[in-house]
Amino acid sequence: MSSYILRRLGFAVITLFSVLTLVFFIVRILPGDPALVVLGDQASQAAIEALRARLGLDKPLIVQYGEFMAGVLTGDWGTSLVSGRPVIGEILNVLPATIELTVAALILGAGIGIPLGVWSAVRRNALPDYVIRLASLLGLSFPAFVSAILLLLVFSISLNWFPVMSTGRGETLGARLHDLALPAINLGIIMAAFITRVARSAMLEVLGQDYVRTAKAKGIAFATIIWRHCLRNTMIPVVTVIGLYLGVLIGNSVLTEIVFNRPGLGRLIVGALNQRDYAMLQGLMVIYTLIVVLVNLLTDITYGFIDPRVKYS
Amino acid sequence: MTHANTTAAPRRYLRTMLRATGTALVKAFNTNKTSWVGLLVFLAVCALALLAPVIAPHDPIDQDVFQRLYGPSAEHWLGTDVFGRDILSRILYGARISLVIGLVSIGLAMLIGTVIGLVAGYYGGRLDIVMMQTMDVLLAFPSLILGLIVVAMLGPSIPNLIFAIALTAIPPFARIARAPTIAIKDREFMEAGRALGYSDRRLMFRHLLPNILPEVLVMGSIWIATAIRVEASLAFIGLGVSPPTATWGGMIREGFENILDSTWLVLFPSLAILIVVFALNLLGDGLRDAIDPRLKGEQ
């Protein structure tokens, strides 16, 4: 087990390292000199040189690369060109809101998706199966901003149950949940659709296994078979899919944050791109990479716990 | 003789491959009837998009401020927008943008991804590790975020959007092509081919490719749906093809500003996206069920 984890950890470090290198070079390939972007075309050459020196852009690329890597490791991610404040501070400021949203969506997605998927598999080719499959497919087809707008229209405007703006800074738990509800539901629906489908096909596969047939033949109650034996094996693909679709989730959280005016990484990156804030952009790419690599690692490790066979692979 | 051989062989090869793929797909379609529904709807949308210049009742970018924000009527079936432009015409023309970007970007991704997967799987070893590690790195980035960065860097134009979306879609195709390649490459017929002195290229593209093509195509249909969704999302964020070109995401973005008085501005383009994406998903999903080896014989 531990050698497996170590190996995964090694892979994670390699991936992280390569993506960070990629990020470094992408930001430097970007059209336009950051100093010029900040100061404007009319800036005097002296002023541009001064700012380049301040940003460390006058040093050889390899030195810059070393400093960048060292900075990433030590938490010095540079200063936002727009607000003039440390990038890492700005990111940490909104990170909780994004994590809160993502975790809530995951819980909702798994809570709805797993039971529906299992039910659908058990009642294969019966009415519930058809309805669930169509519904999950429909859920997958909604662009996140369209579903967000619809939720907003129905629950905030017509029914007035939830706030239009999700400010992400409620003081009591109740207020926070109230605030979080619509964005989380929006992301949760998409997640639930993904999970339903994966849970269904995983469950179908498990139901076809010999041991399930044997158990049935032994006269063990069907419900017991499902809960005792099948669910555990169904979980592996579900966990994979959560890891795999985290990217989709993060992408959709951008759209959700925009529609609900919710602070978060997504709005930060759209702002950084619009304002050509290279330092901020670089920091955001680093944090996205960190999150994705970390989640993939966790996914891999979780496998190990759910499926004892994995340690041999 | 050599001359005849070189011209006849590719044609024969192509025919065989298409036939094999075609048979597999038709079988898959018949296994899951909903695929037919998806295909028909999708083809209908393609036809409407192609015929847009003929059937659109108005010019999609022609403004008439005296007829702004009209609800659906006989003159404007789906109403007009803030500038008095006909929504139906804009949706029809918008379909072209969505489809072109969806089809071309995924076509490219499919081509590049499949080749990468084939080569990596076939040769294995260090090449495989390097190629797939690169794919994993690409995959590590959320596709919308990657698209966002690429488009913001290069500027929003159709080629740039295609490039951005294709870039995000290459890794999954590489993965899906690689797995069966590894499984098949040591089978008897491949050994036989090698014994006959066939070149690697011939083995890969003539003997391996037909085996994995159905699966790649099925995945393609699902990814076209994703590409259309991503394009609309980018347009909604403001990184779509520049105005006044009609795009569905852009129409929703503009319509959102008038959502309280004129809900149809958002509703109709949303429905358009939903119909196309749903049709493609229905198509791909049904086919995948039928082709998925794990579920085979479970009918």
Added chain:
Amino acid sequence: MKAKTLIMVSTAMLAAGAAQAQQTTLTIGMGSADAGRLDPHVATTTPDKGVLHWMFNGLVRVEPGKASPEHIEPDIAKSWEASEDGLTWTFQLRDDVDCHGEWGMLDAEDVVFSLNRAANPDVSSFAADYSAFETVEATGDHEVTITLSSPVPSLLGLLVPYHGGNIVCQDAVEEMGDDFARQPVGTGPWAFAEYQPQQFVRLVAHEDYFRGAPQIKEIMYRYIPSDSSRDLAFQAGEIDMIYGRQDQTWVERISQLPDVTVATMLPGEMSQLMLDVTSEPLDDIRVRKAVAHAVNREGLVQLKGPDVTLPAVSPVPEGYLGYTDDVPTYPHDPEKARALLAEAGYPDGVTIEAIHTTLPTMLETIQAVQAQLRESGITLDVELVEHATFHAQIREGLSELTHYSAARFPVADTYLTQFFHSESAPGEPTAITNFANCSVADEEIVAARGAADPDRQLELWAEAQRKIMEEVCTVPLMQNMQLWAWTDDLDLGHEVEGSFNLSPAITEKSHFVE
């Protein structure tokens, strides 16, 4: 089921929370994605001006709710007098003006520092306004004397807390350095407390404000770029005051909501298309004339709604002192536009490149203009960038055609100097907003500034406007009223007719009623 109960409980809790205490937090929704620059001597955009409005004082101010120079009243200065030649002005200051935070009391030195800072092109966007200032001196602890090299048409107008007239606290500026632009310090009723990028600026009451402690204790100035989101949040009661969409349908719809005040405020912002006379193909006057003839002003007014817009024909907005409509005009005539293009050597039409903001109201206008120009064979290639970037890039002279929308102190001189004097062109050390690189009226603008005879001054201003229109440096489009709405629970404490500062005045007397 559980989730539902939880939601209902939390809704009830929220409702209870709101009812138990008198509301003292004012939440405002602004229509931009983020703050730009929060230094009052640098900020030029509507979103920035709007929030700085409540944080600063000037030597004098315009009575809250009014928007005309005749309503100028004392602010930091108790009284003032001018020498007979109008070149020496002496101001007596209040001695109870307290700076925000721990920065102490404001005295004559702070005022001298502020006005010199406003006149310094290195740190101020408005330096050119103060070019006639020879010296600003502290002639007593609470006395400031301004000496001018030549008379200024409306000196007091330069001293209202709008652009350079904002008085800052010297110690704060000097000690905070670059940080000042991120947490400005003034003397107004509200003090800067917090800024969250793309989310909000939070202000807190300045308890020692010289006119008395404000009744509203906190102002949340939220950045909500989507007009629709802002309207929705306002309608749902999550926001008390919103920046409106410049559109008649907006006014009509918001007016129908119960208990809402809608303000159509003067002065309007004038939209114009500034044509860079130095860049191809606009360096050919025939192309510029073609653009002017291609624009359909009536169509634009129709688009925005005739109740909230006025068509504009002169480079100076209607209603400003010195305005004239006796200028060359270019009626909508696509045929003539095409003919002019052909004559200029572009029989197949031209392409003009423009950098434009994503700000929805302005975007709507340019899209309409784009369609109008297309009818005359002019392709307007619009590159969309975020509002702050837009302001930065047009100041670098990167846009051939610049769509600009602005209100200034309503005297012809400010508009003419800032938009049409060659010293205000991009690239000049005194650059402001002459994106057209227009220079035809320099002489008249300067002569009018120093003209002793008011009639002669009006004549010179009119001549300048004629020359600019002859040269087609700009295509004036229309004046858009400033539209705001707020809940009737909010009593601002004064009638709102207008505001120079691009946001309604909120004073120490403003409060919420039950």
